[in-house]
Amino acid sequence: MTSTPPGPRAPSQPPLRLVRPASGREDQRAPQHVLLVVTGSVAAYKAAPLARALAKAGAEVRVVLTRSAVEFVGPATFSGLSGRPVESDMFGSHAGGELHVALAAWADAILVAPATADFLARLATGRADDLAAATLLCATCPVLVAPAMHPTMWSHPATQRSVATLQSDGRCRFVGPVDGEVASGDSGVGRMAEPEQILAELLPLVTPQDLAGLHVVVSAGPTVEDLDPVRFVSNRSSGKMGFALAERAARRGARVTLIAGPVDLPTPPSVLRVDVRSALSMQSALHEALGPELRSADVLIMAAAVGDYRADAEHPTKLKSHAPVLKLALHKNPDILADIGRARTGRRPLLIGFAVETDSDARVIELARAKLVAKRCDAIVANHARDSLGQDDNRVTVITNETTEPLPRADKGWVADRILSFVAARLGDKGK
Numbered sequence: 001m002t003s004t005p006p007g008p009r010a011p012s013q014p015p016l017r018l019v020r021p022a023s024g025r026e027d028q029r030a031p032q033h034v035l036l037v038v039t040g041s042v043a044a045y046k047a048a049p050l051a052r053a054l055a056k057a058g059a060e061v062r063v064v065l066t067r068s069a070v071e072f073v074g075p076a077t078f079s080g081l082s083g084r085p086v087e088s089d090m091f092g093s094h095a096g097g098e099l100h101v102a103l104a105a106w107a108d109a110i111l112v113a114p115a116t117a118d119f120l121a122r123l124a125t126g127r128a129d130d131l132a133a134a135t136l137l138c139a140t141c142p143v144l145v146a147p148a149m150h151p152t153m154w155s156h157p158a159t160q161r162s163v164a165t166l167q168s169d170g171r172c173r174f175v176g177p178v179d180g181e182v183a184s185g186d187s188g189v190g191r192m193a194e195p196e197q198i199l200a201e202l203l204p205l206v207t208p209q210d211l212a213g214l215h216v217v218v219s220a221g222p223t224v225e226d227l228d229p230v231r232f233v234s235n236r237s238s239g240k241m242g243f244a245l246a247e248r249a250a251r252r253g254a255r256v257t258l259i260a261g262p263v264d265l266p267t268p269p270s271v272l273r274v275d276v277r278s279a280l281s282m283q284s285a286l287h288e289a290l291g292p293e294l295r296s297a298d299v300l301i302m303a304a305a306v307g308d309y310r311a312d313a314e315h316p317t318k319l320k321s322h323a324p325v326l327k328l329a330l331h332k333n334p335d336i337l338a339d340i341g342r343a344r345t346g347r348r349p350l351l352i353g354f355a356v357e358t359d360s361d362a363r364v365i366e367l368a369r370a371k372l373v374a375k376r377c378d379a380i381v382a383n384h385a386r387d388s389l390g391q392d393d394n395r396v397t398v399i400t401n402e403t404t405e406p407l408p409r410a411d412k413g414w415v416a417d418r419i420l421s422f423v424a425a426r427l428g429d430k431g432k
């Protein structure tokens, strides 16, 4: 049901500055050099999906395996996933120079996953008797440690002493271990934290916190208008774009409230999610999040495909299907974006809308420009339905009063980061 009617033509505008199309490589915001240190735990195989997820999140990954780790996992797995040779040997012929010093200087963050009891003991006593330990001793970047061991090893006073020493030294932080089943079949605290939890802790450490202190509200997904207890009217929005925006904004330090229509997507880490169904329920959840006079939010990104129409009343029982033609009266839903645009008195919240269309590229941009003006937004993200709905990637053009910036087709996470860079630049320019 979400369709933008052939909108008014934009009033005559100042000449547009067409920003050079991005190549997809210039989001140099994040210096994401992550050194993954894998030690000799039976959980070492779980480091492979971590390496893959880090690379997928845009990090450049290098891997160090301890000698014991090599007994559990092959270097070829990690060189394949990281695209770089795996290091194990401090004195290897190919190493050259002081490899441990070079690796520590290269890393923006070090992740030790899994970390054995033995490795924790060596770290806590300042040992430097292999490449992994020596690199950690040289490191000044953030270090995240994900221990994995049998619960009796974890609870042993010697291990707890190592952990307490490392915590009081303040040179690394811990994620896990968690309570659960370990390799032996026993249960207790000792199981390595799941890769998602480790990533959620790690990524903010290598991501500039340029949205810290801001409250960002994002709407995502479709809305659903019920006709009767079994039927509804909705649209094809998957929510992936809005969820990517929420996830990336949280990673960049924002406090994020995500108002989500009915979608089957996991809540991004550190995001407050409010589930809604209809356009009217999305409207009230948004107003709740934006607060009186819209004062509680710094940024509102309306990525949801809010249904334009709803049934006049939800039928309490299933509509019978005898009639050859069923006539439905649909009523216009409130135009949430336009209402907020009108109600906004100052520059807050920064207002970003989305426009999904099905016309030619030129017309999509023309309609989006009209929407920018009609809804009084700071930016409209224009996209074509076939490029965006349900896809993992998207091809968008970011339109403001001054600029028209076509972005290359890219993963929605990357697109989200570009939109958020615009937000950071706008709020940076005008003072947070």
Ligand SMILES: Cc1cc2nc3c(=O)[nH]c(=O)nc-3n(C[C@H](O)[C@H](O)[C@H](O)COP(=O)(O)O)c2cc1C
Pocket: 038, 039, 040, 041, 042, 043, 066, 067, 068, 069, 115, 116, 117, 118, 119, 148, 149, 150, 153
């Ligand atoms: C099959 C097997 C599984 C092991 N799993 C663990 C483990 O999960 N956690 C741990 O701390 N040590 C574990 N160990 C013991 C370590 O491999 C051992 O302490 C080793 O010296 C650690 O070396 P590293 O810390 O240099 O990798 C395991 C050993 C074996 C043989």
